[in-house]
Amino acid sequence: MADIVSLADGVGELVHDGDVVALEGFTHLIPHAAGQEIIRQGRQDLTLVRMTPDIVYDQLIGAGCARKLIFSWGGNPGVGSLHRFRDAVQHAWPVPLEIEEHSHAGMANRYVAGASGLPFAVLRGYRGTDLPEHTATIKWITCPFTGEELAAVPAINPDVSIIHAQRADRAGNVQMWGLVGVQKEAVLAAGRSLVTVEEVVDELEPVAGQVVLPHWAVTAVAEVPRGAHPSYAQGYYERDNAYYKYWDSIGRDRDTFRTWVRDEVLAGRDSADAAGDKEGVR
Amino acid sequence: MTGAASTTAASTTAESGAEQDYTSDEMMSIAAARALENGKRCFVGIGLPSTAANVARRTHAPDLVLIYESGTLGSKPDVLPSSIGDGVLAETADAVIGVPEVFNYWLQPGRIDVGFLGAAQLDRFGNINTTVIGDDYADPKVRLPGAGGAPEIAASCHEVFVVVRQSARSFVEKVDFVTSVGHGSGKGDRERLGLPGAGPTLVITDLGVLRPDPETAELVLTQLHPGVEVEDVRAATGWDLTVSPELTRTEAPTAAELSTLRTLKEASR
Numbered sequence: 384m385a386d387i388v389s390l391a392d393g394v395g396e397l398v399h400d401g402d403v404v405a406l407e408g409f410t411h412l413i414p415h416a417a418g419q420e421i422i423r424q425g426r427q428d429l430t431l432v433r434m435t436p437d438i439v440y441d442q443l444i445g446a447g448c449a450r451k452l453i454f455s456w457g458g459n460p461g462v463g464s465l466h467r468f469r470d471a472v473q474h475a476w477p478v479p480l481e482i483e484e485h486s487h488a489g490m491a492n493r494y495v496a497g498a499s500g501l502p503f504a505v506l507r508g509y510r511g512t513d514l515p516e517h518t519a520t521i522k523w524i525t526c527p528f529t530g531e532e533l534a535a536v537p538a539i540n541p542d543v544s545i546i547h548a549q550r551a552d553r554a555g556n557v558q559m560w561g562l563v564g565v566q567k568e569a570v571l572a573a574g575r576s577l578v579t580v581e582e583v584v585d586e587l588e589p590v591a592g593q594v595v596l597p598h599w600a601v602t603a604v605a606e607v608p609r610g611a612h613p614s615y616a617q618g619y620y621e622r623d624n625a626y627y628k629y630w631d632s633i634g635r636d637r638d639t640f641r642t643w644v645r646d647e648v649l650a651g652r653d654s655a656d657a658a659g660d661k662e663g664v665r
Numbered sequence: 666m667t668g669a670a671s672t673t674a675a676s677t678t679a680e681s682g683a684e685q686d687y688t689s690d691e692m693m694s695i696a697a698a699r700a701l702e703n704g705k706r707c708f709v710g711i712g713l714p715s716t717a718a719n720v721a722r723r724t725h726a727p728d729l730v731l732i733y734e735s736g737t738l739g740s741k742p743d744v745l746p747s748s749i750g751d752g753v754l755a756e757t758a759d760a761v762i763g764v765p766e767v768f769n770y771w772l773q774p775g776r777i778d779v780g781f782l783g784a785a786q787l788d789r790f791g792n793i794n795t796t797v798i799g800d801d802y803a804d805p806k807v808r809l810p811g812a813g814g815a816p817e818i819a820a821s822c823h824e825v826f827v828v829v830r831q832s833a834r835s836f837v838e839k840v841d842f843v844t845s846v847g848h849g850s851g852k853g854d855r856e857r858l859g860l861p862g863a864g865p866t867l868v869i870t871d872l873g874v875l876r877p878d879p880e881t882a883e884l885v886l887t888q889l890h891p892g893v894e895v896e897d898v899r900a901a902t903g904w905d906l907t908v909s910p911e912l913t914r915t916e917a918p919t920a921a922e923l924s925t926l927r928t929l930k931e932a933s934r
Contacts, residue, residue: 409735409764410750434764435813458810461711461747465810472808484796487734487814488768495765507773508817511846511858517802532859561755562735565764592761617752624747 385555385578385601393577393605394420398429402542405432405573406439407494409564410460411617414547415439416610417579419648422446432541434490434565438613438630441465444480445640446648451481453539455490459634462627466634476637484518489536493520494565496538497572505533544573547611548596549618550587551580555598558587561617563594570596579607581619590618685892687918689871690830692890694720694926695918697781697828697869705778706730708818711749713828714781716929717869719745723925732777734814736762745933768814772821775861780822784829785809786840789883789904790854791847791865793819793827794840802842812844819845824866831870837903848882872898873915883907890915 388396398404398421406414418439421429430451431440438459443449445467457468471480485493492504505524515521515534524535546566548559557578559566570576578596583606587595609619613626633643697717701707703726709718719742722729731740735750739759746754755761762771771777786794795815799806819825825847829835847865848854855864865884868875874888885907886898891914899906918926 410748411735411752411755454811456811456813457808460749469808473805484811486812486816487764488772488817491765491768495769506769506817507821507861510820510860511843511849511854512812512816513796513802513843514812514816561752562737562750562761563763564736564750567763568765594763615752617755622747622751627747 385551385598386603387551387553387555387583388603388605390416390420390579390605390607390610391424393417393603394424397543397575397577397602398424398426398545399542400426401428403430403432405539405541405544405569407433407544407546407564407566407569408611408614409434409562410622411562411564411615412547412559412566412611413437413439413614414545414579414610415612415614416607417545417547417577418443421448422644422648432539434487435460436465436468438465438627441467441630441634442644442648444468444471445477445634446644447477449480450478451483453483453485455485455487459627459631461624462631466631467640470637483520484514485521485536486514489521489534490539491565491568493536493539494568494572496536497540498568501538503535503537505535508534510534539572541569541573543575543577544569545577545579546570547579547607547616549581549616551578551583551604552587553583553585555601555604556587557596557598557601557604558590558593560590560593567594567596571600575602576600577602578604579610580604581608581610581616582606685917687923689890691923691926692915692918693828693830693869693871695922696874696890696915697826698724698922700826700867700869701726701729701779701781704728704730706732706776707779707781708732708734708772708777708814708822709749710782710815710818711746712783714783714826715749716745716926717828718781719929720922720926723929724922732767732771734764734767736764736767738762738771743932745929747933768817772817775821775823777822778824780818780825780862782815782818782825782827782845784827784835786835786837787827787829787868788837788840788847790849790851791827791868791877791882791884792840792843792849793845793847794842796842796844798841800841815845819847819864820860820862822862824863826867826869827865828869831872831898831901833901833903836901848877852880852882854882872901876909878907885909886912888913888915891917
């Protein structure tokens with residue numbers, strides 16, 4: 384049975400300095416509150432894994448929590464650049480950031496291999512691009528049946544994966560729906576997992592298109608309403624597009640960012656409150 | 666082939682002085698929308714491609730199938746999405762699937778007709794860079810977002826349309842980093858690499874349209890938007906641009922096209 388814990392206890396117990404940590408959620412259900420709790424607890428030297436680093440990793444990178452990033456697309460969706468990510472890569476601020484760069488297809492397959500208990504995955508990818516020259520975790524393999532040369536990428540098995548879902552029941556069975564990205568794979572590939580949810584309920588009413596993670600496949604569940612904000616939780620709240628634009632003005636400047644960390648994260652307030660004050664958006 | 670009715674180059678000078686009630690970005694989006702044939706299955710990147718695909722679906726191509734890498738097949742949004750994973754894309758889709766499935770079951774086996782991509786940098790053979798600007802990957806001048814889904818979209822869709830604003834900075838002799846392969850270093854490279862799709866067959870910009878030369882696979886100017894001259898395009902191209910002897914002129918946006926585009930943009934504000 385998954386433990387029902389507070390967010391602070393969940394992060395405190397499951398995320399350690401130096402861990403390989405995956406926070407997943409593809410545009411939808413991004414575990415922002417958990418990311419900010421990692422900053423609040425001062426975790427360092429993390430290897431952060433995520434297909435789309437997004438605002439959530441811009442914050443962790445800017446706060447100096449990461450020493451390495453494994454990713455496939457590092458932009459602010461619909462807005463432009465992730466300035467803290469760029470500053471770390473271009474100027475090693477606040478600490479140097481090693482990068483391991485893939486395509487979405489490669490990252491998705493790395494999670495699938497991890498969830499499947501296999502050492503690697505094969506795909507018809509990367510061919511002719513400059514990525515294999517710079518990314519040591521892309522190699523070539525010959526199909527033993529057809530002779531076709533294919534890309535091979537190693538499994539990702541994070542020490543801990545963190546996702547956000549709509550609901551869990553009191554036993555810790557997790558239910559999510561809408562765009563489910565690679566969240567199931569990220570949880571099943573990981574040694575430990577923390578799922579933040581909009582609400583813990585007595586019974587999980589079935590929803591069309593749902594994915595259910597049984598309680599015995601999840602380490603801990605924390606109830607964190609609006610824990611995905613400024614991304615969205617289908618059935619609960621919409622994507623806060625204004626916040627993504629607002630983030631551009633925060634992330635662009637080191638001092639503005641530091642002030643934001645001090646006032647909005649270390650002071651213990653979550654991003655939902657911060658956005659409500661700043662933008663007048665829900 | 667593009668679905669755009671074109672006039673010949675001979676009629677261009679008469680138009681070039683005319684006042685336009687639309688922007689070059691609007692012309693680009695509408696020219697890109699026209700290129701999408703009704704009923705095709707289109708893998709849509711965010712930004713300019715998404716705008717064009719949604720204009721197409723609301724004008725001449727109501728049965729265009731929009732596929733977004735977040736895991737939606739057949740999205741029918743009534744507003745332009747801000748990201749490739751907005752709720753409206755999932756809520757209006759024929760099917761919502763996980764991300765591994767998007768790439769493994771739908772893209773990789775060749776089920777998608779058109780890959781519709783943007784670019785930060787594009788070269789004379791249609792190779793795309795969205796990774797780094799500068800010669801040194803480890804110490805880039807500008808760090809760009811990276812690959813996303815594009816390398817495999819460019820490899821496996823039957824053909825690729827690129828929609829991108831044209832400038833001498835973005836249209837270069839050779840990209841600093843090959844994120845997604847166009848025609849490599851020329852004709853035959855895709856076959857040698859074993860890439861299943863035809864690669865970029867159309868590059869739509871705010872100035873005109875380029876297509877790969879059938880003999881060399883080099884991008885040549887085949888179409889000019891209204892009010893644009895060949896010299897304008899040459900000035901915005903970082904290689905010695907070849908102009909097709911059959912250069913045509915893009916038909917100006919119709920009132921209906923402009924109104925569709927503007928309504929979509931307005932609704933998503």
